[in-house]
Amino acid sequence: xxxxxxxxxxxxxxxxxxxQAAAQxxxxxxxxxxxxxxxxxSQRLLKRSLRRAVETGRITPDDAKRVRELVSWDPTWQVxxxxxxxxxxxxxxxxVKRGVLSQAARSIRPDTPVSTNTLALPIDDLGEAYxxxxxxxxxxxxxxxxxxxxxxxxxxxxxxxxxVEAARLLCERLGKHSMTSMEVPRHVVNRAFGAVLxxxxxxxxxxxxxEAIDGAIxxxxxxxxxxxxxxxxxxxxxxxxxxxxxxxxxGQERYRPPERIVRMVRxxxxxxxxxxxxxxxxxxx
Numbered sequence: 174x175x176x177x178x179x180x181x182x183x184x185x186x187x188x189x190x191x192x193q194a195a196a197q198x199x200x201x202x203x204x205x206x207x208x209x210x211x212x213x214x215s216q217r218l219l220k221r222s223l224r225r226a227v228e229t230g231r232i233t234p235d236d237a238k239r240v241r242e243l244v245s246w247d248p249t250w251q252v253x254x255x256x257x258x259x260x261x262x263x264x265x266x267x268x269v270k271r272g273v274l275s276q277a278a279r280s281i282r283p284d285t286p287v288s289t290n291t292l293a294l295p296i297d298d299l300g301e302a303y304x305x306x307x308x309x310x311x312x313x314x315x316x317x318x319x320x321x322x323x324x325x326x327x328x329x330x331x332x333x334x335x336x337v338e339a340a341r342l343l344c345e346r347l348g349k350h351s352m353t354s355m356e357v358p359r360h361v362v363n364r365a366f367g368a369v370l371x372x373x374x375x376x377x378x379x380x381x382x383x384e385a386i387d388g389a390i391x392x393x394x395x396x397x398x399x400x401x402x403x404x405x406x407x408x409x410x411x412x413x414x415x416x417x418x419x420x421x422x423x424g425q426e427r428y429r430p431p432e433r434i435v436r437m438v439r440x441x442x443x444x445x446x447x448x449x450x451x452x453x454x455x456x457x458x
Contacts, residue, residue, distance in 0.1 A: 176346070203246075271299065374431040
């Protein structure tokens with residue numbers, strides 16, 4: 174399967190990052206979002222990400238220019254018609270994702286693979302909403318998508334083996350290391366990150382400062398980024414969904430999300446993308 178163009182539904186932080194990763198691999202990436210504000214925010218996010226990548230030497234100015242030329246934004250569903258692969262990356266809400274996938278199915282070619290970026294919601298449920306479960310599976314990128322090497326491939330019960338293999342090859346082309354949910358439990362990252370994030374939030378509640386908590390974990394445990402900064406970057410709504418997933422699947426109290434993050438999401442404090450989370454980000458709303 175030759176993949177020349179992909180379409181990402183949802184121009185949020187994750188969708189924009191996936192588009193950048195694809196473009197850096199030479200694949201044309203279209204970001205579909207019906208919100209004009211979301212598309213403007215995505216354009217600013219991509220510009221800022223590329224600027225930082227150039228400043229830190231991860232890519233050259235010419236590379237950044239090529240990426241900008243390969244990424245486009247579109248508010249119409251028709252852009253899905255020519256895609257060789259479609260990635261759903263809207264908010265981590267089952268009803269929202271089901272509605273988007275049902276709508277998208279009207280424009281996507283019948284044989285085009287479609288993946289969801291969820292790591293928490295049931296793949297078979299989403300595949301049913303899409304209507305062609307044999308072409309559907311989970312392909313979860315971690316944030317920031319251009320930098321994080323791991324991608325988890327999560328087939329549904331009806332996903333065709335050829336589609337799973339195509340997903341593996343796509344990840345390889347993007348320079349990612351893929352693992353399937355048959356090799357590693359799909360909740361392993363949720364549980365491991367959730368444990369560290371929950372401990373960090375407990376320390377916040379006890380009066381510690383975010384910078385001190387993240388700094389200690391970065392320098393003492395060798396993490397590239399502390400859990401509070403990581404949660405702000407991925408979006409606290411996404412982080413909350415990751416925390417809720419093992420709690421809802423096991424019912425164990427130790428996985429219950431801390432009240433602080435539940436309250437922050439309810440108040441619209443979603444991290445970097447909203448301008449405020451565990452840290453504040455002036456001018457980045």
